[in-house]
Amino acid sequence: MDILKEKILTEGIALSETVLKVDNFLNHQVDPSLMHEIGREFQNRFEEKGITKILTLESSGIAPSVMAGLLMGVPVIFARKRQSLTLTDGLLTSEVYSYTKQEINKVCVAHKFIGEDDTVLIIDDFLANGKAAEALIHLADQAGAEIAGIGIVIEKAFQEGGSALREKGYHVESLARIANLEAGKIEFVKEKEHSNADV
Amino acid sequence: MDILKEKILTEGIALSETVLKVDNFLNHQVDPSLMHEIGREFQNRFEEKGITKILTLESSGIAPSVMAGLLMGVPVIFARKRQSLTLTDGLLTSEVYSYTKQEINKVCVAHKFIGEDDTVLIIDDFLANGKAAEALIHLADQAGAEIAGIGIVIEKAFQEGGSALREKGYHVESLARIANLEAGKIEFVKEKEHSNADV
Structure with a gap:
């Protein structure tokens, strides 16, 4: 997705070989118009999935x-x-380790919102080691829902999460795939999977 | 805002005399199309403010x-x-007590994203005792920004936050104002402030 990659190149900062800072437009300050384009791209890639x-x-x-x-x-x-005082009944729970926050988070959803009749699209901002996506899969699995796919804004393709999920058969679509962040330089994976994918 | 009040009446639950559960469409499951209408209403009410x-x-x-x-x-x-590992530099901080989570949260924004030249609209899902809004005001004040107004999705008008903010001179616009939640019944404040406000 060209405009996303352009945004990452102009406003993203490779803080280290593993940490990409995109707080200018994605995870602290948010660019709503870019989020809308990202939403449209997810729509295009998953619209046949019901x-x-x-x-x-x-x-x-949340924003994308x-x-x-x-x-x-x-x-x-x-x-x-x-957990909130108002979020109490029929909770499905899982656990996820956050590398950037260095803590284990219990994550939960109210069961009443996902069921066996649902076909779920999982969306997250980053895919790195895949722990957050796995927790969301675990929640959807407990509900008996079908998982139609996983839409990711930025995948750190040099970490194992993406390939592990694809090997398990999940349909993962990442709008920007980072090949590496060495020497403060952001490099994308070269691919031509989609008509709108670029180098 | 009629469609919001209708949604609150049909899907909101008065858990107690002070707690309104709206996890069906606002703070756990989110109705994106309602959020879009809410966004439009905030636009209408604050569009002259620059x-x-x-x-x-x-x-x-985030969603509204x-x-x-x-x-x-x-x-x-x-x-x-x-705080995240990637959110480190030039932080403005404040504190807010969350009644529904029963804890004090330190809240922070990166200074680089708000400055003296900014005219800020503060938006939040709920206004009850006003502590969250005050923390956001405190953050914007530290940045030297002008606060154009405060847009609230649901105000618990029986708590003191809204009147305290209005007495201080802030332009507060709440899209639904709850008069009381007694006996499990949701009652709105009767008002005709806006052309689209209803009873």
Whole structure:
């Protein structure tokens, strides 16, 4: 997705060989118009799948997910990392280790929002070691829902999460795939999978 | 805002005299199309104000804010409740007590995203005792930004936050104002402030 890659190149910062800072437009300051384009791209890539719900994780997954949900006409559920007084009944839970926050988060969704009749699209901002995606898969599996695919804004393709999920048979679509972040330079994976994918 | 009030009446649950559960469409499962209408309503109410940035708080403020930001053509910044490894430099911080989570959260924004030249619209999902709004005001004040107004999806008008903010001179616009939640019944404040306000 060209405009996303352009944005990453001009505003992203390779903080280290594993950490890409995109707080200018994705996970602290948010560019709503870019999120809308990202939502449209997810719509294009998954529209044949009969999606009934989008499942994401608070907080950075919410903006791209609600735009995708708006365009696809389906509700978005964001899994919670912490329990609230008003979120109590029939919880499905899983656990995820956050590398950037260095802690284990219990994540949960209310069971009433995902069921056996649902075809779920999982969306997240980043895919690196795949732990967050696995937790979301675990939540959807517990609900008996079908997982139609996993839509990722930025995949760190030099980490194992993406290939592990694809090997398990999941349909993973990442809008920008980073090949490496060495020497402060951001390099994308060269690929021609989609008509709108670029180098 | 009629469709929001209708949604609150049909899908909201008065858990107690102070707690309104709206996890069906606002703060766990999200209705993207309703969020878009909410964004449009904020746009209508604040479009004359020369807004340059929307400031909100993760996580439930994000969905209505990105829709408002999309329609108003301005970036959204969501204040973080927990610090990330990638969010380190030049932080403005404040504190907010969350009644529904019963804890004090340190909230922060990167200074580089809000400055003296900004005219900020603060958006949040709920206004009750006003602590979250005050923390966001405190963040914007530290940045030297002008605060154009405060847009709230649901105000618990029986709590003191809204009147305290209005007494201080802030322009507060709440799309649904709850008069009381007694006996499990949701009652709105009767008002005719806006052409689209209803009983």
